[in-house]
Amino acid sequence: MSLPADDISPFAARRRRVLDWMQAQGGGVAVIATAPQAMRNRDADYPYRHDSDFYYLTGFIEPEAWLVLIAGADPRAVLFCRARNEAHEIWEGLRVGPEAAAGRFGMDDAHPVDSLDELLPEWLLDQPSLWLSQTANEATCKRVQAWMQTARGLGRSGARPPSALRDINPLLADMRLVKDAAEIASMRRAARISAGAHARAMRHVRPGMREYEIEAELLHEFRRHGAQGVAYNSIVASGANACILHYQAGDAELRDGELVLIDAGCEYDSYASDITRTFPVNGRYSGAQRALYDLTAAAQEAAAAATAPGRSWDDGHQAAVRVLAQGMLDEKLLRGSLDGVLESGAYTRFYMHRTGHWLGLDVHDVGDYRAAAPAPGAARPWRTLEPGMMLTIEPGIYVRRADDVPARFWDIGIRIEDDALVTETGCELITRGVPVDAREIEALMRE
Numbered sequence: 001m002s003l004p005a006d007d008i009s010p011f012a013a014r015r016r017r018v019l020d021w022m023q024a025q026g027g028g029v030a031v032i033a034t035a036p037q038a039m040r041n042r043d044a045d046y047p048y049r050h051d052s053d054f055y056y057l058t059g060f061i062e063p064e065a066w067l068v069l070i071a072g073a074d075p076r077a078v079l080f081c082r083a084r085n086e087a088h089e090i091w092e093g094l095r096v097g098p099e100a101a102a103g104r105f106g107m108d109d110a111h112p113v114d115s116l117d118e119l120l121p122e123w124l125l126d127q128p129s130l131w132l133s134q135t136a137n138e139a140t141c142k143r144v145q146a147w148m149q150t151a152r153g154l155g156r157s158g159a160r161p162p163s164a165l166r167d168i169n170p171l172l173a174d175m176r177l178v179k180d181a182a183e184i185a186s187m188r189r190a191a192r193i194s195a196g197a198h199a200r201a202m203r204h205v206r207p208g209m210r211e212y213e214i215e216a217e218l219l220h221e222f223r224r225h226g227a228q229g230v231a232y233n234s235i236v237a238s239g240a241n242a243c244i245l246h247y248q249a250g251d252a253e254l255r256d257g258e259l260v261l262i263d264a265g266c267e268y269d270s271y272a273s274d275i276t277r278t279f280p281v282n283g284r285y286s287g288a289q290r291a292l293y294d295l296t297a298a299a300q301e302a303a304a305a306a307t308a309p310g311r312s313w314d315d316g317h318q319a320a321v322r323v324l325a326q327g328m329l330d331e332k333l334l335r336g337s338l339d340g341v342l343e344s345g346a347y348t349r350f351y352m353h354r355t356g357h358w359l360g361l362d363v364h365d366v367g368d369y370r371a372a373a374p375a376p377g378a379a380r381p382w383r384t385l386e387p388g389m390m391l392t393i394e395p396g397i398y399v400r401r402a403d404d405v406p407a408r409f410w411d412i413g414i415r416i417e418d419d420a421l422v423t424e425t426g427c428e429l430i431t432r433g434v435p436v437d438a439r440e441i442e443a444l445m446r447e
């Protein structure tokens with residue numbers, strides 16, 4: 001769970017933008033619910049995590065909360081949250097309560113969440129549109145449907161519920177894609193903490209340790225710097241395990257002569273960081289490991305050079321793929337010409353994922369990777385990068401043992417991942433608090 005935000009002004013500014021936009025689209029009421037709590041097993045909950053859209057517009061982190069935005073001549077933002085309740089608070093902790101919530105979170109009003117069913121049908125009457133997120137869960141959709149039905153039944157003096165149900169999701173996704181100053185500050189902090197955790201892992205690793213011991217070092221560093229937890233389950237993959245893309249830290253032994261791949265990032269202020277480093281368990285890359293490592297680093301550098309405002313989302317991936325494919329030919333992992341292996345996709349045997357994704361409140365953040373079609377029926381081009389967008393740059397190479405690949409590369413899996421902020425002129429890698437250069441990593445491991 002995140003701490004409540006100290007500065008509420010960014011949240012208020014985002015709500016205003018949504019209200020202005022709704023107004024420009026003819027007005028209406030928007031309803032956005034936070035995430036439900038989930039039971040793990042008998043009386044034990046999963047750690048609670050609020051809904052990202054809801055948090056983006058409120059800064060409010062308690063469960064059982066809803067935001068209602070009413071566009072019009074008198075635009076209003078209203079929060080529904082749990083009423084104060086001494087008996088519950090003794091067991092579960094303090095609640096803000098509607099009396100304090102309006103002032104503390106800059107809302108026009110706040111009500112107990114129990115009054116939603118009574119108030120919402122009335123509020124829907126004579127509104128042109130009801131705005132919901134297409135990603136709203138089933139329980140939310142059912143609840144809203146019930147309000148619409150009740151509103152229809154009210155039917156007084158010809159008042160009617162909205163005739164249009166519209167999707168608020170594309171607007172929120174577009175807004176979230178370009179980070180504001182408060183978001184960039186949180187993401188820099190998350191990036192710094194995660195970089196420190198990777199450096200800690202590099203210093204601690206020794207042959208004979210287990211993957212879970214390294215995971216513990218990462219968690220230690222995340223939590224001691226105030227991160228609320230992990231942004232996703234940590235991958236600590238030794239040796240051949242690195243060739244399993246979604247492997248999680250297990251109990252495998254870290255062996256002398258092997259590499260360990262760590263893909264781990266903390267969540268801070270609800271914002272994700274996402275870093276991968278691959279380094280030698282004994283502190284020295286072997287010749288074969290170093291060859292593929294330097295190749296991956298060069299691919300990342302090429303992708304970063306292609307990450308700049310005005311460039312296409314796909315440019316970075318294509319740049320990385322070119323470098324990797326040429327390296328695969330040079331190292332005899334593939335045969336043929338560069339154009340040939342690019343066209344046939346033969347390189348995907350060793351590089352089977354894309355080079356990045358949007359990053360923000362969610363590790364795989366919202367935001368369309370493509371722009372609108374230039375004409376009806378035409379293909380949608382890749383999106384153009386803009387300052388303030390945040391993305392990962394994460395090329396890799398994964399070589400499973402097989403008779404037709406040189407044995408010296410068997411079971412080597414490498415990925416290098418940094419988080420990039422698109423600036424006015426290019427991009428800034430905000431996770432470079434931990435080195436990427438092989439010699440720098442070896443030097444850090446000797447410390």
Ligand code: GLY
Binds near residue numbers: 232
């Ligand atoms: N850690 C998730 C990813 O790299 O996409």
Ligand code: MN
Binds near residue numbers: 394
């Ligand atoms: Mn990633």
Ligand code: MN
Binds near residue numbers: 263264276
């Ligand atoms: Mn990652």
